[in-house]
Amino acid sequence: MKVTIIGSGYVGLVTGACLAEQGNNVFCLDLDPKKIEILNSGGVPIYEPGLKEMIERNRAAGRLQFSTDIAASVAHGDIQFIAVGTPPDEDGSADLQYVVAAARNIGRHMTTAKVIVDKSTVPVGTADKVSAAIAEELEKRGLSSELCSVVSNPEFLKEGAAVEDFMRPDRIVIGTENNPAGLRAKEQMRKLYAPFNRHHERTYYMDVKSAELTKYAANAMLATRISFMNELANLADLVGADIEAVRQGIGSDSRIGFGFLYPGTGYGGSCFPKDVSALSKTAKEHGRDLKILDAVEAVNEIQKYVLVEKIEKRFGKDLSNMKFALWGLAFKPNTDDMREAPSRVIIQELVKRGAQVVAHDPVAMLEAKHCLDIDSKGNPAGLKNVSMVDNPMDALNGCDALVIVTEWKAFRSPDFDAVLQKLTRPIIFDGRNLYEPQAMEELGIEYHGIGRHN
Incomplete structure (x- = not known):
């Protein structure tokens, strides 16, 4: 299948390389000419085990290319993945300017039906904004918005194990619209991910907003476990207990498990901090405080x-x-x-x-x-x-x-x-x-x- 990845950062590069590894013809777009120059000269702008070798292998096979040409990228892929950054805004919400800009570029250049996939981590309701931006650009050109369908396909990649996570996922979440275009998009996504479901079905199909919320909910849950254990570790210091013994004692409960029960100096990275903050901000926009997540953030900063x-x-x-x-x-x-x-x-x-x-x-x-x-x-x-x-x-x-x-x-x-x-x-x-x-x-x-x- 012909696939375009908009954004050649962490998520975009891993997604593009792994889809190319499965035989797809992948076009990776980025508007940063320095980044594209690095990629076309055989380098990789980020460190991720196994990624450089996979990129080299698929570039040599002609299945993976990198460019700054927007028009060419839109023309290439029947499926267009938006994998641009969503940095935190000053108020903690996700900044969607790059997502909307990518959507507008698709609307300005597309001439045939496209499936547009939100791969970036985005708050609930982003697919509606992407659809509206594309429809507005299509209307300017006298084209029907029925040419496209927007899908939510959040990533669940751990930095340091992203290639392995993509190639052997524990789940694939796909949110589609409940209309003819959405059903066609669902079928194309099923075909794209078929190689990852050969031994057993890993895909969970749902509506778009549920898929968008699933990503934030997953990261918020993991962040909560980390902050919870850090609070217990600090208490263990005060009372003279050993948090490692406590970890083994509670982790052996099958309802709890051992994952993300390791205390430390707090979580960081590009996902947990901004996703917890963005989810809390989304709730506030709807008149509700997520008190647990506010506490998770506060504990992490102290840690x-x-x-x-x-x-x-x-x-x-x-x-x-x-x-x-x-x-x-x-x-x-x-x-x-x-x-x-x-x-x-x-x-x-x-x-x-x-x-x-x-x-x-x-x-x-x-x-x-x-x-x-x-x-x-x-x-x-x-x-x-x-x-x-x-x-x-x-x-x-x-x-x-x-x-x-x-x-x-x-x-x-x-x-x-x-x-x-x-x-x-x-x-x-x-x-x-x-x-x-x-x-x-x-x-x-x-x-x-x-x-x-x-």
Whole structure:
């Protein structure tokens, strides 16, 4: 099938590459010429395991192309995926300007029937706005709006495992209109996703608004579990309980399960923060407060400061003349995404108290330098007393303590003898509970986890 992907960011690239992998002819559009230049020269502007190889394979096979040509992109695909950004607005709502702009471009250039798919994460009612924008452009050209049908097909991709999630989905959600055009669109989407349903049916068909709400509801539920466990971990610290034992105790209940029950330094990234905020904003627009989600947001913001509070409790408020090694910058492992990353808050707060920070991350340092205003040589341009090194062990040299922020696998089993030799004090503040407190005590390491107790 001929498919167009509008937006070659995280969702667009993964969707385009994976659909091409199934034999479809995919045209990826982006209005950023630098991004398209990178893609056409064999590069990939984001880090995602397996994505670069998949893109290279399908470009070589002629199934995947990248361009800034809007007219060509509309002409190419019978199915047009809108996968542009929906950044949070100042009031917390999703900014739909790029979604509506993409819809208008489709309406300005289409000459044959199209299925328009909202792949971007969008609030309930967005499909109506997309339909209205396309219909308005078609009317200007004297064409019927019956030429198109808008479908909601939200993505459920975990950064760091997005390719695997797309190729082996646990569910595919498709929302269509209940009219002849909607039924035709449903059949085309069924055909497109047929290769992903070969062993068992994974697709859930529903109305458009229900599909739109499903995406937000899923992310809000996961964010709620994270904030809930962070609250319990903070309580465990106060009462002398071990949150790991609690996690195992409640996770073994089949009604609860173990997923997203790991306490830490708070969630970040491009999805949970903005989706929780946008869902809460949608409710307020309809005269209702989602009190649980408001609490989830508040807890998450507080949690980003927990490690700093532990450091301050141990060393005092004045951290001048102290140096901290920091392992992990990205908001989660297997990505270079720094959006809403807890590391940004932790670094800023340590520096504010006079400390020096030497950081390492396996893939996110370049992106972190942009976020923290650090130049290409690793020198702090805007945020003073921050540097980055290519080797995690080098970050420890002469530091007063190690602070762990992201749970990269490479950090799980370090050479603790070398850690002890390099640190001036044998202290670890573990924001992801990678290590066992008793094992650290036996090694002579002063260990501060999140809700951990010997």
